[in-house]
Amino acid sequence: MPLIAILAGDGIGPEVTAEARRVLDTLGLDLTYEEGLVGGAAYKAAGHPLPPETLDLARRADAILFGAVGDPDCDALERQFRPEQAILGLRKDLGLFANLRPAKLFAGLEDASALRPEIARSIDMVIVRELTGDVYFGAKGIRTTADGLREGHDEMRYDETEIARIARVGFETARTRKGKLLSVDKANVLETSQLWRDVVIEVSADYPDVTLSHMYVDNAAMQLVRNPGQFDVIVTGNLFGDILSDEASMCAGSIGMLPSAALNGSNKGMYEPIHGSAPDIAGQGKANPCAAILSAAMMLRHSLDLPEAADRIEVAVAAAILGGARTPDLGGTLSTRDMGDAVLANLV
Ligand SMILES: NC(=O)c1ccc[n+]([C@@H]2O[C@H](COP(=O)([O-])OP(=O)(O)OC[C@H]3O[C@@H](n4cnc5c(N)ncnc54)[C@H](O)[C@@H]3O)[C@@H](O)[C@H]2O)c1
Ligand SMILES: CC(C)[C@H](C(=O)O)[C@@H](O)C(=O)O
Ligand SMILES: [Mg+2]
Structure with missing residues (x-):
């Protein structure tokens, strides 16, 4: 069964990754998940932003679902210990030279x-x-x-x-x-x-x-x-x-809408929203999880050969948006969790 490494990271990373995970779980796919520490969270717990166990997990996994890294508490650290070194280290170690960043306007987001x-x-x-x-x-x-x-x-x-x-x-x-x-x-x-x-x-x-x-x-x-x-x-x-x-x-419409895939020419890839850990809104339930959810869809398409499941996620996000679901970045009032619920409600 394919192994997915979940590296949620810092700030809003865990908040948006949790919603992506809920969507994946609802699809009932044969996937196993293993979580790893990364970024400032890993530095604080284990003394390094990319601990050996996390690197080992990333190497073993068929795909990596990544949240975000970055923590203002760590900005004064020597560069090698800063959270951002984790993502750079993973990209380099896994040879992920090709980053696909699709940007399209979802119908209904014209005003955002x-x-x-x-x-x-x-x-x-x-x-x-x-x-x-x-x-x-x-x-x-x-x-x-x-x-x-x-x-x-x-x-x-x-x-x-x-x-x-x-x-x-x-x-x-x-x-x-x-x-x-x-x-x-x-x-x-x-x-x-x-x-x-x-x-x-x-x-x-x-x-x-x-x-x-x-x-x-x-x-x-x-x-x-x-x-x-x-x-x-x-x-x-x-x-x-x-x-x-x-x-x-x-x-x-928003930085909270753009997913990405980092690929190395094999099926392996790392999937993450293009945004960062957003310390200004972290812990407040305000983050838009769509970029993370759409990153999970890219993972299903590019690493796991599950294009129909990927389509289902993308259709559900589009339908939720068209139905008026909006987090604050899109001019609405939904929480991160509510937005996840709106996507789940539109999964067919
Ligand atoms: N891939 C990554 O892990 C990644 C990417 C970019 C920045 N970073 C790191 O994140 C930290 C913060 O960087 P920054 O502030 O320059 O960029 P950022 O992308 O974290 O935030 C920029 C602005 O966009 C908003 N925003 C970002 N994502 C959002 C979302 N999902 N929903 C709603 N609003 C959202 C934030 O609230 C903030 O106002 C830094 O430590 C930086 O190095 C990490
Ligand atoms: C956090 C940082 C190293 C990263 C980058 O510059 O690549 C981020 O901005 C991104 O877009 O993924
Ligand atoms: Mg960037």
């Missing part, structure tokens, strides 16, 4: 979007974010210059194989959709981006059926709020993808 309804309605895209390279994993530190000044540095780097494999994920994803791939970079300034653009163009020779275009990241950030309907699949690096996906989430 930061955009005008007629613009928001057109949003239906997938951001394919590279997840194990870029400034995230380059050489970094704070050093002292010859003049005695403190100097922070984070190296941006990608080699051509890293670019080519994420480009292929972008092209393959575009093939299953409208056949349009936009590569977002900063090739007018950055050498890393110039190589990115060159390699994406080389790989495009294998995908003559996909229309490839390119855009600088600053323009892409602007176009995302001007005319998001122009985007089908966006492929981009780790940092640009992080920023653009938070921006896309608000265009689609």
Whole structure:
């Protein structure tokens, strides 16, 4: 029976993951679950944000359902002990280089979007974010210059194989959709981006059926709020993808609505909302669990070959939203648990 690692983490992570778990349980699937400590919770209990037992569980599991990590109490710790190192460590250890972040407007959420309804309605895209390279994993530190000044540095780097494999994920994803791939970079300034653009163009020779275009990241950030309907699949690096996906989430109504899948080319994956631990609302039952619930659906589709069960979850979330279920981020008053109930009530 497939094993699911549940790593709920910090802040609203456990609150939203509990709702995803309730939905999974209701589907009556043959899955086993094992919970592990991660993030600030793990640091406080075991002295490390990614304890060996958790890493072992993640390696053994067929898929990982991840909540969120991050705890203001831990922000002053040496970097290796900070909660965020757990998620970065898992991505790197498991080779989860391909991060799919679908952003679409659920019918009924037009008024929750930061955009005008007629613009928001057109949003239906997938951001394919590279997840194990870029400034995230380059050489970094704070050093002292010859003049005695403190100097922070984070190296941006990608080699051509890293670019080519994420480009292929972008092209393959575009093939299953409208056949349009936009590569977002900063090739007018950055050498890393110039190589990115060159390699994406080389790989495009294998995908003559996909229309490839390119855009600088600053323009892409602007176009995302001007005319998001122009985007089908966006492929981009780790940092640009992080920023653009938070921006896309608000265009689609709320950061509480966007799920993600982190994949490594096998069936294994880690599934998580794109949002963080939201310390400002943690423990208040205000968090929107939809992103976590939709992440569970992505898990069923990408890791467990259960597309019908995934569809059932997505249809239930869409129906709950259409029926007016709204947490505070969407302008409503439902609690996290109530929103979970609304999704369960619409499971058919
Ligand atoms: N994948 C992750 O685990 C992840 C992702 C992003 C940030 N973080 C961490 O989370 C902590 C907080 O970061 P932040 O405040 O920059 O980002 P955040 O995503 O946690 O919160 C940003 C804003 O969005 C709101 N929000 C987020 N999720 C929501 C939800 N499901 N429902 C309703 N509102 C929601 C929050 O209340 C907050 O106002 C930091 O420690 C950060 O490093 C973790
Ligand atoms: C918590 C942080 C390391 C993480 C990232 O930057 O990748 C988060 O913002 C995300 O989007 O998953
Ligand atoms: Mg982020």
